[in-house]
Amino acid sequence: MRQHRTIAAVLSAICMGLGQLYNRQWIKGILLLIVGVFSLYYFINNLGDAIWGMATLGDQGSHLAKVNGLTQMVAGDHSINLLIEGLITVMMLAVFLVGYYANIKNAYNAGKQRDMGIAPNNFKQTLNYIFEIKFAQSFLTLPAIGIMFFTIMPIIFMILLAFTNYSAPNNLPPANLVDWVGFKTFTNLVALKTWSHTFFGVLTWTIIWAVLATVTTYFGGVLVALLIQQKGIRFKGLWRVILIIPYAIPQLISLLVMRNMFNGQFGPINQYLRYFGMDGLPWLTDPFWAKVTVIIVNMWVGIPVSMLLVMSVLTTIPKDLYEAADVDGASGFQKFKIITLPMILFSTAPVLITQFAGNINNFNLIFLLTNGNPVVGDYQYAGATDLLVTWLYKLTLDQQRYNMASAIGIIIFLIIATFSIYNYRRTRSFKEEDMIQ
Amino acid sequence: MGIKMRNAIRLTASYILLVIIAICCIYPALWIVLSSFRPGKSLYSKSLIPERFTLDHYKELFTSQSFLFETWYMNTLKIALFSMVIGTILVLLTSYAVSRFRFKGRKNALSTILVLGMFPGFMSMIAIYILLNSLNLLNTHAAMIIVYAAGAPLGGTLIMKGFLDTIPRSLDEAAKIDGATNFQIFRKIILPLSKPMITYMSLTLFVGPWVDFIFARLVLRTKENWTLAVGLWDLVNSTQDSNFTLFAAASVLIALPITILFIFLQRLLVDGMTAGASKG
Numbered sequence: 001m002r003q004h005r006t007i008a009a010v011l012s013a014i015c016m017g018l019g020q021l022y023n024r025q026w027i028k029g030i031l032l033l034i035v036g037v038f039s040l041y042y043f044i045n046n047l048g049d050a051i052w053g054m055a056t057l058g059d060q061g062s063h064l065a066k067v068n069g070l071t072q073m074v075a076g077d078h079s080i081n082l083l084i085e086g087l088i089t090v091m092m093l094a095v096f097l098v099g100y101y102a103n104i105k106n107a108y109n110a111g112k113q114r115d116m117g118i119a120p121n122n123f124k125q126t127l128n129y130i131f132e133i134k135f136a137q138s139f140l141t142l143p144a145i146g147i148m149f150f151t152i153m154p155i156i157f158m159i160l161l162a163f164t165n166y167s168a169p170n171n172l173p174p175a176n177l178v179d180w181v182g183f184k185t186f187t188n189l190v191a192l193k194t195w196s197h198t199f200f201g202v203l204t205w206t207i208i209w210a211v212l213a214t215v216t217t218y219f220g221g222v223l224v225a226l227l228i229q230q231k232g233i234r235f236k237g238l239w240r241v242i243l244i245i246p247y248a249i250p251q252l253i254s255l256l257v258m259r260n261m262f263n264g265q266f267g268p269i270n271q272y273l274r275y276f277g278m279d280g281l282p283w284l285t286d287p288f289w290a291k292v293t294v295i296i297v298n299m300w301v302g303i304p305v306s307m308l309l310v311m312s313v314l315t316t317i318p319k320d321l322y323e324a325a326d327v328d329g330a331s332g333f334q335k336f337k338i339i340t341l342p343m344i345l346f347s348t349a350p351v352l353i354t355q356f357a358g359n360i361n362n363f364n365l366i367f368l369l370t371n372g373n374p375v376v377g378d379y380q381y382a383g384a385t386d387l388l389v390t391w392l393y394k395l396t397l398d399q400q401r402y403n404m405a406s407a408i409g410i411i412i413f414l415i416i417a418t419f420s421i422y423n424y425r426r427t428r429s430f431k432e433e434d435m436i437q
Numbered sequence: 438m439g440i441k442m443r444n445a446i447r448l449t450a451s452y453i454l455l456v457i458i459a460i461c462c463i464y465p466a467l468w469i470v471l472s473s474f475r476p477g478k479s480l481y482s483k484s485l486i487p488e489r490f491t492l493d494h495y496k497e498l499f500t501s502q503s504f505l506f507e508t509w510y511m512n513t514l515k516i517a518l519f520s521m522v523i524g525t526i527l528v529l530l531t532s533y534a535v536s537r538f539r540f541k542g543r544k545n546a547l548s549t550i551l552v553l554g555m556f557p558g559f560m561s562m563i564a565i566y567i568l569l570n571s572l573n574l575l576n577t578h579a580a581m582i583i584v585y586a587a588g589a590p591l592g593g594t595l596i597m598k599g600f601l602d603t604i605p606r607s608l609d610e611a612a613k614i615d616g617a618t619n620f621q622i623f624r625k626i627i628l629p630l631s632k633p634m635i636t637y638m639s640l641t642l643f644v645g646p647w648v649d650f651i652f653a654r655l656v657l658r659t660k661e662n663w664t665l666a667v668g669l670w671d672l673v674n675s676t677q678d679s680n681f682t683l684f685a686a687a688s689v690l691i692a693l694p695i696t697i698l699f700i701f702l703q704r705l706l707v708d709g710m711t712a713g714a715s716k717g
Contacts, residue, residue, distance in 0.1 A: 084567050135619040136538030140546075143531045146587030149568070151553050154561030227455055232448050241700060242459045245466055248699035252648040252666055253692040256673055257469045260681065266481035268468060300461065308706065357555070393651075402563065409556065416555045421548070 008111030012104045015040075019107025023114060027123040032103055039096050043089075050089035053082030057164070061177045079178035080166065087157055091148065162186070162406035168399060185403045195404070198380040198391075205291075206387045210359040213298045218352060220299055221306020222344060226336075228307075229314050240311070247304035255368035258297050259284070287384035290370050294385055298365055302355075309351060310344055317343050353423040357416045363389045388412050473685035480681040494686035504668065505660060506687065512578065513664040517646040519582045524589030524642040525635060531590045532597035533623055537609065547595070554591045562655055569656065576658040584656075585646050593638050600634040601627065637705045644695055665691050 004023070012019030016036025020029035058077025065074040110120035121129060130138050162185055165171045166178045189195050228239045246254065261267050262283035270280030283293045317340065325335045366372060372386035372394065381399050382391045388408055395405035468485060473494055475487035498506040535547060565584060566575075574580035604627065612622050628635075646653075650666035657663050663671075669687055672680065699706065 081567060081571075084564060085571070088568075132619060134540075136534040136540050136543075139530050139534040143527045143587075143590045146527065146583075147550075147553065147590060150565060150584055150587040151561065151591060153568070154564035155553065155556050157564040158556070158561060224458060227451055227458075230447075230451060232444065233451060233455075239455055239459065241703075243462050244700065244703055245462050245696070247706075248696040248703075249466060249692050250644065250648045250695050252650065252669070253469075253688045254465060256669070256684070257465050257688060260480055261465060261468065263480060266479070268482075268485070271481075300465075304462075308703070361555075396563070413556050417552055420551060420555055 004114040005108050005111035008114075009104055009108040012107035016100060016103045019104070020110070023107060023110040023120050025110065025120055025123070025126070028126055035099075036103075043093060043096070046089050047093065050086040053077075054086035054090070057178050057180065058082050058173075059177070062174055075174055077177065078173045079164075080173050083160065083164075083178075084153075084157060087153060087160070088149075091153060095148075158406050158409055161402050162410055164403055166402040167404065168401060172400060181403075185407045189404065189407050194378075194380050197378065198382050199408070201376070201379060202382050202386055202388055202391050205385070206360060209291075209294070209362075209387060210356055212295055213302070213359045213362065214352065214356045216295060216299050217302030218306050218348075218355070220303040221308075222310050222341075224303060224307045225310035225314060226340070229311060243307060244304050246300050247308070251301065251364050252368065254301065255297070255365060258300070259369055262293055262297075284370055285374050287374055287376065290374055290385050294366060294369055297369055298359075298362070301365065306355075309348055313344050313347050314340070316347075350423055353419055357419045357423075360387070360416055361389050361412065362387065363393065366390045367393065469685050469688055472682055473689050475682055475685075478680050478682055494682050495690075497683060498686055498690070504672065504683070504687070505663070506665075506668070506690075508661055509663050509665045509668045510690075512662065513647060513666070516578050516581045516585070516664060517643050520585035520589070520646050521639050521643040523582065523586035524593070525639050527586060527590050528593035528597050528638055528642075529628075529631075529635070531594045532601055533627055535594065536598045536601035537606070537627075547598075550591060550594050562652060565652075566655055575656060576662055578657075578662065580656055581646065581653060581664075584652065585642070585649075589642055593642070597631075597634060597638060600631060604630050633705050636702060640698060640702060640705075643698075647691075647695060 008019035008022050010019075011022050015033065016039075017029045017031070017033030020032055023029075057079040061076040062073055063076055064071055066072075067074065113120050163180055163182060164178050165181045165184070166173075170176060171178050189199055224243060227233070228236055228243075233239070261269055264270060264280060264282050264285055267283070269283065273280050282289050284290050321339050322335060325339060330338070366385055366387050367390050370383070370385045372383035372390045374385075375383045379386075381394050381401075386394070389412060392405050392408050392412070395401045395408070471486060472482070474490045474492070475482055476489055476491045476493065498504060531550075535543060569575050569580045569584075572580075574583070608626050608630075609622050612626060617625070646664070648666050650664075650670040653664050653667045654670065657667060665687075669684070669691060672684055672687065
């Protein structure tokens with residue numbers, strides 16, 4: 001009685017589509033067969049090379065060799081290309097194996113139906129099954145492929161890099177080979193004095209920055225929102241539009257403009273200070289003042305966002321709470337402390353954490369405003385205002401210290417992921433989403 | 438009497454504070470606009486308002502041989518529009534699927550999307566660069582569009598899903614009973630109801646390519662293919678701020694469309710920001 005299912009499954013395991021053909025699902029069977037044959041052909045040709053490439057990262061750099069009797073420089077193995085190509089092949093293999101498993105399971109199920117005397121789905125029914133019952137999975141295929149190759153593949157690549165010695169000056173393909181070195185990069189980052197000094201210095205500033213930037217913009221936003229929403233203030237809409245301007249200007253523009261405004265020699269800010277008889281300040285050139293400047297400019301950029309958020313929360317606070325407080329004779333400050341502030345904090349707490357995580361990674365602000373400068377002498381390629389991300393950028397694109405940069409990237413990721421996952425898991429939209437309706 | 442007095446003082450103080458804050462908000466914008474009309478090239482000027490107004494810098498933008506403003510504007514517009522459309526569709530597909538359907542691995546997929554969005558992007562740029570190189574797509578606009586659009590679901594899905602969750606599921610069920618297919622439900626119920634969120638999503642996806650100079654600089658190799666942001670970045674870097682007024686004029690033209698869109702759609706922005714994060 002259970003012949004069909006076994007035979008179908010075994011046939012499918014031998015080659016994709018055979019089991020379906022056995023089950024007389026002709027169109028599906030032929031389509032799967034074509035896919036199966038092509039994939040097998042591809043993997044037979046590529047898989048060996050891919051695994052060899054990933055395992056060894058090439059065994060010969062560019063070298064001198066005799067070509068037609070002349071000694072020439074011959075291109076050797078390009079370790080990084082080998083690594084990526086291997087990675088892509090392995091990922092395709094993973095996709096293929098999932099498909100293969102599904103194919104066997106499908107043939108088995110169709111065979112089971114036949115054993116029980118039910119005719120298996122014809123092609124039209126199959127299509128219907130895919131688009132109606134498995135709708136979500138089919139819908140997600142396209143985005144999933146995009147994410148797989150343009151996000152997941154690069155991330156795995158980056159993680160792998162941290163375990164190689166891919167770095168200037170001695171291990172840059174195509175001239176030289178790259179090798180696997182295990183955890184050496186991480187130990188160097190923490191143990192080598194020059195690197196660890198920079199790393200902990202930059203890490204400390206990154207955390208100070210993230211806390212200050214988040215707190216100042218958040219409470220600045222609360223203050224401004226309360227200011228506008230007070231009883232008796234007129235033209236609320238107008239104030240709101242004016243105060244939203246910094247948010248509306250693209251950061252690329254506003255930050256480059258700010259860089260010019262804070263220019264120590266010719267910038268208008270120092271010009272005004274001198275006009276009032278004060279010395280100009282070294283806004284962007286002194287380590288301390290540069291830090292002050294980035295915080296100030298970040299307030300300018302960030303307060304409008306918090307303001308908008310807080311304003312939308314303020315409108316949702318029930319009026320009767322305040323009326324009840326009035327009856328009890330509460331003062332304005334008491335009302336703020338007992339009703340307004342807790343309400344605001346309660347509903348914006350998740351945004352606050354998101355902003356904190358965002359500030360750790362606030363590349364634009366630092367990069368466009370100070371570019372991490374002023375330079376600190378005993379840092380490795382970092383300046384006084386460099387965050388971990390901007391340092392990472394310099395290590396990657398300017399210094400080509402890819403392995404070190406990858407290690408730092410992984411550390412940044414661990415920090416931010418901790419915050420965000422904790423935050424997201426707490427929100428109701430994740431925990432009990434089916435209860436919102 | 439005392440209360441009235443106190444109120445008046447409070448209001449006056451608030452107004453003064455508001456005016457100061459408003460000046461701080463407007464000043465940089467005003468300064469750059471006025472600078473773009475100022476004759477000469479230098480950053481320094483004696484007063485905020487120029488003694489004489491000139492349109493020379495704007496003319497230079499459109500005639501300059503080294504600053505291909507028009508070409509870049511069209512490039513940017515093309516890339517931004519296409520990535521916006523494709524990206525929005527992808528975000529809608531993913532968020533509809535994760536919001537409305539329950540399937541195996543769904544929560545894991547959501548967590549994965551969240552986690553993947555948190556990797557610093559620069560390291561992936563090297564891998565994407567090599568990938569594009571092997572696909573022969575370097576220095577093309579198609580590459581930019583593909584990468585921007587493929588990245589869209591990462592940033593947008595959770596926000597969009599948060600919004601779709603608020604559309605009552607009874608609507609879907611009613612339509613299902615009437616025999617609608619999933620695709621019809623998506624098109625006839627979900628799409629019209631999520632218009633505000635779609636606008637927000639499209640706006641953010643449009644602005645991204647408009648201002649991105651890091652990835653664009655890596656992929657777009659020849660000047661004719663550059664986008665505005667790359668051109669502006671190059672202007673700032675290569676001339677070391679010595680051509681400040683030209684920079685000012687370019688900034689004004691680049692910022693203007695985005696700024697107007699943002700001010701116009703500001704209410705949507707708040708909804709967008711709160712939908713993903715603070716729902717519940």
